[in-house]
Amino acid sequence: MSDQPQPQQPAQGWAPREPEAAAAPEAPGAVGGEKPKKPKRPKRTGWRRIIPTWRMTLAGVVTLVALLIGAFYLGYSLVKIPPANALATKQSNVYLYADGTQLARDGEVNRESVGLDQVSANAQHAVLAAEDRDFYSESAVDPKAMVRAGWNTATGKGTQSGSTITQQYVKNYYLGQEQTVTRKVKEFFISIKLDRTESKSEILEGYLNTSYFGRNAYGIQAAAQAYYGKDATDLDAGRGAYLAALLNAPSEYDVVAHPENKAAAVARWNYVLDGMVKKGWLTESARSGMKFPMPKEATASTSMSGQRGYIVGAIKDYLTTNKIIDADTLEAGGYRITTTLQKSKQDAFVKAVNDQVMSKLDKKSRKVDNYVRAGGASVDPKTGRIVAMYGGIDYVKQYTNGATRGDFQVGSTFKPFVLTSAIQNGSQTQDGQTITPNTYYDGTNKRPVEGWNGGSYAPENEDSVSYGDITLRTATDKSVNSVYAQLAVDVGPDKVKKTAIALGIPSDTPDLTATPSIALGPSTASVLDMAEAYATLANHGQRHTYTMISKITKDGTDEIKLPEQKTTRAVSREAADTTTSVLQSVVDNGTATAAQAADRPAAGKTGTAEEDTAAWFAGYTPDLATVVSVMGQDPTTAAHKSLYGAMGLERVNGGGAPAEIWAQFTKAALKGTETSDFDLELQDGAETVAPPSLQPSQPATTGDQDNGGTTTTGGQGDQGQTQGGTTDGGTTTTDGGTTTTTGGTTGTTTTGGTTTDGGTTTTDGGTTGTTTDGGTTTTGGTTGTTTDGTTGGTTTGGTTAGPQSTARKKE
Secondary structure (H helix, E strand, C coil), rough: CCCCCCCCCCCCCCCCCCCCCCCCCCCCCCCCCCCCCCCCCCCCCCHHHCCHHHHHHHHHHHHHHHHHHHEEEHHHHHHCCCCCCCCCCCCEEEECCCEEHHHHHCCCECCCCHHHCCHHHHHHHHHHHHHHHCCCCCCCCCCCHHHHHHHHHHCCCCCCCCHHHHHHHHHCCCCCCCCCCHHHHHHHHHHHHHHHHHHHHHHHHHHHCCEEECEEEEEEEHHHHHHHHCHHHHHHHHHHHHHHHHHHCCCCCCCCHHHHHHHHHHHHHHHHHHHHHHCCCCCCCHHHCCCCCCCCCCCCHHHHCCCCCHHHHHHHHHHCCCCCCCHHHHHHEEEEEEECCCCCHHHHHHHHHHHHHHCCCCCCCCCCHHHEEEEEEEEEECCCEEEECCCCCCCCCCCCCCCCCCCCCCHHHHHHHHHHHHHHHCCCCCCCCCCCCCEEEEEECCCCCCCCCCCCCCCCHHHHHHCCCHHHHHHHHCHHHHHHHHHHHHHHHHHHHHHHHCCCCCCCCCCCCCCCCHHHCCCCCCHHHHHHHHHHHHHHCEEEEECCEEEECCCCCCCCCCCCCEEEECCHHHHHHHHHHHHHHHHHCCHHHHHHCCCCCCCCCCCECCCCCCCEEEECCCCEEEEEEEEEEECCCCCCCCCHHHHCCCCCCCCCCHHHHHHHHHHHHCCCCCCCCCCCCCCCCCCCCCCCCCCCCEEEEEEEECCCCCCCCCCCCECCCCEEECCCCCEECCCCEEEEEEEEHHHHHEEECCCCCCCCEECCCCCCCCEEECCCCCCCEEEEEEEECCCCCCCCCCCCCCCCCCCCCCC
């Protein structure tokens, strides 16, 4: 046997034991029974690395709060309340004519400071309701309002102040109007300090005495006098609310200077009153019976008398509207502004208005003469520069600028834009004829337009005259409403509107609507806007946006950059020039013959507003485009007034005083310059008078009017129709064609023939007449004979019909 022990056989079901796991090595530093340290947290990987831990977040928040607190205390300690500026360093702005001579100087500060006890409680509450309703209970600054205003501005919801009355007072009294971060930071800290050193009443008093209300009025006392001729202590709730509304937009909300903005001003006025009711400062019953208190006409210092105030106001509007200089910065002064106005032309405009209108007024004997106002503007069509402007009799006496106001209808001075649009768009009549100045239309009074689905429209002609069938050229000469309403439909009112805007009429002009009535001029563009549009026609369809400024310097050295003047092709030369040729006819043969006194080749159009509240003449030579309007307005209520009886005349129309002013001014303005003729490129067919393509579809019965003709017996028709009677020695003329009847012809009808281009028909005692050059003869009820023409039909006891308009209502 071996000495080695023999292995034992395992019993059935027995399994060998696994060796015991080796004891885990002790963690470094572990001694005996000490608890081992936790293993390190594994490093974060992937996207988890960019998310800060809660410890980092907490540390960041604590650090940010500490920085903000530190910055606040640092700013609070560093920013001191400065001495009040009180506009003591305010400078004047100097305005110059184009030749460098001084036109005007502004900058006089109109202010009378008063104590809070000299401001009515109604006025105080109105200002609080408008600007800061929780003024007495809130802190000096409102961070939530500031953040909200910043957010709304950033997201395009409109620029908002977000400032309390305290902050606004600090800006007005201690700082300036510049929109910078530095100024806002100073305003923030000064407001907090001021709230600790002055009472709320003192701050409100300072705010009321430093705020600008427009009309060069600083402070509520000056504003109360400027707008209502009252002291601040006498302001009621309605007047106080209007002055409070002005704080939001002093220039825009002056409803006398800008009547077109009255709706917005009244809305702001209502907002203020509603706020007073909400705060318990005004009863519901007092509020419900309140009417808008119309302010009085403004007066100004003599430095703004004559035309100076109108011009300065227009320049300020031009600068702010075109974002060249904002209103607050401009108000601070220090600018030298050279205008495009020429002194000799400016003086000539004033003299022309005085000679033709103002010298003829008798305000004591004729009440209507107190309503008469005038506005005018003259533009160099080749450059778009305004060379003269007439705003009114005197800025000190009449505050509203007649050249820039936009609340009187332009009337028939709009009609050339319709004709231009027709040619520009290659428009056709209802039966497919291409429209030219020689296209025939039915000029019947109150004739319903055709082809318009927006409802019935049948405009009345001036003095209810019916013209029968006439060419567009003649319809323009005579300013026939029924023809131009149909023309607007044939072109498309939307296209007419687009053309007017392209020529220079602002797209937001009130009542510039795409309907047939657009042709009759219900829109209320300003004289200056109309001058730009007519200058575009004079410049062969090339539009220069008008400008009033040639140069601006600040503090005598720094030159302000002016926006580049835009030049665009508004309409084709053919469209503009063809319109010019038609408007030359208006001066030569139509309603504007008074313009011939300018002794220059001229084109133009007269116009009259509804109820004769305004009369217009818009005209041009190749070198100068000028628009004149004579308007009626009640000096007390500012309501539009008819001019019937003004200057001792039965009525004032565009061919009267406005055309006479235009002629005198244009002759003087162009004196010493070479006379220029119009260089025109016309539409095909614009020169030749062609016969109409259609004749009446059905002859009229004896004694009836054939849908637009005129009935005459032994008289003269204007390219119209002689119907159902006996013509004894009468003459009918159609653009050069003449029909002479000697000895009498009874009951003769031509149904389809037309005498044109000098064709002559003679009937002598019932003998056969002859028509040449395309005419038609009807003789004593027998068949007419034509040479180079057509054979007319014969009807006894019928109607002699003129050319049938292609736009005529078909039977």
